[in-house]
Amino acid sequence: MYNKISLKDIAKELNLSKTAVSLVLNNKGDANNISRPTQERIYAYAKKKNYKPNEIARWLSLGKTKTIGLIIPRISDSFYANIASYIERRAMEMGYTVFFSSSNEDPKKEATLIQSMFSRQVEGLIIASTQKNHAEIKYLKDNNLPFVLIDRHYPDIDTNFVVVNNYSGANRITKHLLKLARKRVGFITIKSDLKAMKERLRGYVEAIELHTENHNELVKSLDYEKFESQMDESLSDLIFFKKIDALVFSTHFLVRAGIRSLKRLGIEIPAKVAIASFSELSEFDLVNPPITVMRQPVKDIGNTAVDILFSELNELKDVKTMERTKKQRVLEPEFLIRKSCGS
Amino acid sequence: MYNKISLKDIAKELNLSKTAVSLVLNNKGDANNISRPTQERIYAYAKKKNYKPNEIARWLSLGKTKTIGLIIPRISDSFYANIASYIERRAMEMGYTVFFSSSNEDPKKEATLIQSMFSRQVEGLIIASTQKNHAEIKYLKDNNLPFVLIDRHYPDIDTNFVVVNNYSGANRITKHLLKLARKRVGFITIKSDLKAMKERLRGYVEAIELHTENHNELVKSLDYEKFESQMDESLSDLIFFKKIDALVFSTHFLVRAGIRSLKRLGIEIPAKVAIASFSELSEFDLVNPPITVMRQPVKDIGNTAVDILFSELNELKDVKTMERTKKQRVLEPEFLIRKSCGS
DNA sequence: TACTTTTACTAAACCGATTTAGTGTTCGTT
DNA sequence: AACGAACACTAAATCGGTTTAGTAAAAGTA
Numbered sequence A, B: 001m002y003n004k005i006s007l008k009d010i011a012k013e014l015n016l017s018k019t020a021v022s023l024v025l026n027n028k029g030d031a032n033n034i035s036r037p038t039q040e041r042i043y044a045y046a047k048k049k050n051y052k053p054n055e056i057a058r059w060l061s062l063g064k065t066k067t068i069g070l071i072i073p074r075i076s077d078s079f080y081a082n083i084a085s086y087i088e089r090r091a092m093e094m095g096y097t098v099f100f101s102s103s104n105e106d107p108k109k110e111a112t113l114i115q116s117m118f119s120r121q122v123e124g125l126i127i128a129s130t131q132k133n134h135a136e137i138k139y140l141k142d143n144n145l146p147f148v149l150i151d152r153h154y155p156d157i158d159t160n161f162v163v164v165n166n167y168s169g170a171n172r173i174t175k176h177l178l179k180l181a182r183k184r185v186g187f188i189t190i191k192s193d194l195k196a197m198k199e200r201l202r203g204y205v206e207a208i209e210l211h212t213e214n215h216n217e218l219v220k221s222l223d224y225e226k227f228e229s230q231m232d233e234s235l236s237d238l239i240f241f242k243k244i245d246a247l248v249f250s251t252h253f254l255v256r257a258g259i260r261s262l263k264r265l266g267i268e269i270p271a272k273v274a275i276a277s278f279s280e281l282s283e284f285d286l287v288n289p290p291i292t293v294m295r296q297p298v299k300d301i302g303n304t305a306v307d308i309l310f311s312e313l314n315e316l317k318d319v320k321t322m323e324r325t326k327k328q329r330v331l332e333p334e335f336l337i338r339k340s341c342g343s
Numbered sequence C: 001t002a003c004t005t006t007t008a009c010t011a012a013a014c015c016g017a018t019t020t021a022g023t024g025t026t027c028g029t030t
Numbered sequence D: 001a002a003c004g005a006a007c008a009c010t011a012a013a014t015c016g017g018t019t020t021a022g023t024a025a026a027a028g029t030a
Helices: A007-014 A018-025 A036-048 A055-062 A078-093 A107-119 A134-142 A166-179 A195-208 A227-241 A252-265 A298-318 B007-014 B018-025 B036-048 B055-062 B078-093 B107-119 B134-142 B166-179 B195-208 B227-241 B252-265 B298-318
Strands: A067-072 A097-102 A124-127 A147-150 A161-164 A185-190 A219-222 A246-249 A274-278 A292-295 A328-331 A334-336 B067-072 B097-102 B124-127 B147-150 B161-164 B185-190 B219-222 B246-249 B274-278 B292-295 B328-331 B334-336
Touching: A007 A018, A007 A036, A018 A036, A055 B055, A067 A078, A067 A107, A078 A097, A078 A298, A078 B078, A078 B097, A097 A107, A097 B078, A097 B097, A107 A124, A107 A134, A124 A298, A147 A298, A161 A166, A161 A298, A166 A185, A166 A195, A166 A246, A166 A274, A166 A292, A166 A334, A185 A195, A185 A227, A185 A252, A195 A219, A219 A227, A227 A252, A246 A252, A252 A274, A298 A328, B007 B018, B007 B036, B018 B036, B067 B078, B067 B107, B078 B097, B078 B298, B097 B107, B107 B124, B107 B134, B124 B298, B147 B298, B161 B166, B161 B298, B166 B185, B166 B195, B166 B246, B166 B274, B166 B292, B166 B334, B185 B195, B185 B227, B185 B252, B195 B219, B219 B227, B227 B252, B246 B252, B252 B274, B298 B328
Parallel strands: A067 A097, A067 A124, A124 A147, A147 A161, A161 A328, A185 A219, A185 A246, A246 A274, A274 A292, B067 B097, B067 B124, B124 B147, B147 B161, B161 B328, B185 B219, B185 B246, B246 B274, B274 B292
Antiparallel strands: A292 A334, B292 B334
């Protein structure tokens, strides 16, 4: 295998001790009085044999892995894939490797992954949680394990987190549509316990309730597993019976299904119904018309999460036991106004 | 940290040896005559203290990590993100964890990652290479390290690989457009040494050369770093001077830029120019008109790669030194005909 | 010359598991 | 009563590094 040759092999071959070889190869030769000629012999032989230290053994003795873990609901979701790529970049700059894995929105699998990541000695974890692992997160916190929650947090547990202001984002979208003189703005979301989703709904509701009575009938909550098949019915009800002239989608993948439905129903965007989306797909500007979107600050989420995690790791080194104050960031999304809501 | 408690701690506390505890916790208690009461004491104490074995130590002694690595050009590319998610799923089924990382198309970084993955004791590697690490790949092969190339392979090195038939895919697209009575079919690609790209071009050329003289002037190769800014000029040249009435894009991200350009130029699809894409974005059916696409069998690529890697790992166990015959798969892409090429 | 320092190393413990080769009791059998 | 087998464990080596505490020999100093 890659590590055909070990420290011991080198030591034996050169008639030296493992210690000497290890010191030299870790650039501690001078500091430990290993003579120059000996150092050179070691370097030369190591290079010749293409010696690579066995990282596992090294971690075992150092207790350091230079690795952090990232758990996301799914990598196939471009939102998380993009966050992952920024996290990876930032971590790489700090000399760290990122260990990804996805929970597929399954709390049990998430719990397993958290355990497995830590038992694989990641130094810290960034988690976009299913939000259904209360006990597990509490456990991490109580045991002073370094972690940062992103995108989804547990409001009643005091942890580090980086989230987006879902309330204000949805609120701004709705108000924008109302300002464009749309009279009846509908809202399509998925049934979900995720706080993000609830907040988006709240943002919508608090904007619309000042303008529209009976706004409850303008909201449709679809099932996560079958929103595609439910979309036609929900939309025709909203459009033909509830007479909406604008529509907010609570998340990107709903938009994909929504536009497909609107096409099938022959509804023109934005003439008949204006639409806007919370959360973005990189193709939203290609669609005809291009989709107005409240874009989540993906890069910022990733970078901030890494920075918080590293500051946490550093503090841990200094203050062992003390409870640290948690770093909590609520980032504002960015509003990209396009044709789909009519100028 | 997570491993506050070690085997030794348990052994000391219960007045037993590390051996006994280890055997019991690995379900080898019965086979090694550890008495039932003792076993129960150990289980109870381990559970009470929430004992988790230190995976690193375990790997060190077992030499097994139950981990494979995956190196891709970039996670933010949905094509690779999707492959990654299928690979992860399949590996998980086999009890393995996947270690992702992206090279960002940089051969040096790729080489570093390969080394670092193996020194982190992954058992095998799946690589979508930059195709510029000839020496490194040769090294892996010569040292009998288990790996599978995906999407991109080295034609002159005999390795395991799973790739797509780029030639036939591009050829079929082009022929399809010609069959629809399009007279002049252009081709937009990026300047690249990647074999995949060359093959797609070849597929196009071999279809068009039977119908069109001077087809060379219908091909535009853009720079990877600035294709977006070059798109307008290339397209207007093709359309206004070379009089194309159909256009094949060699890869998905070119389509995004291409459609933007066509919109700016006020060109109607497919009336004025029919378009089709090699490789897919999940929003291609949302665009107006929906984009005809030669879809790469992403799921199949991922699953096949994992299966090949595992069969490799198993063979390695049996036959230590012998040269194994390489498993090489060329998968056919799937043609999804949509409105963008005019029915 | 005698004593201290410096130089150039090494032995051995350690990290936390797994595993081989025992060891000391107890039991059953003849 | 004596012997082998079964039982219930344990000591110690091992994986491949890092690191602490030494040691022997040479050089420097009083």
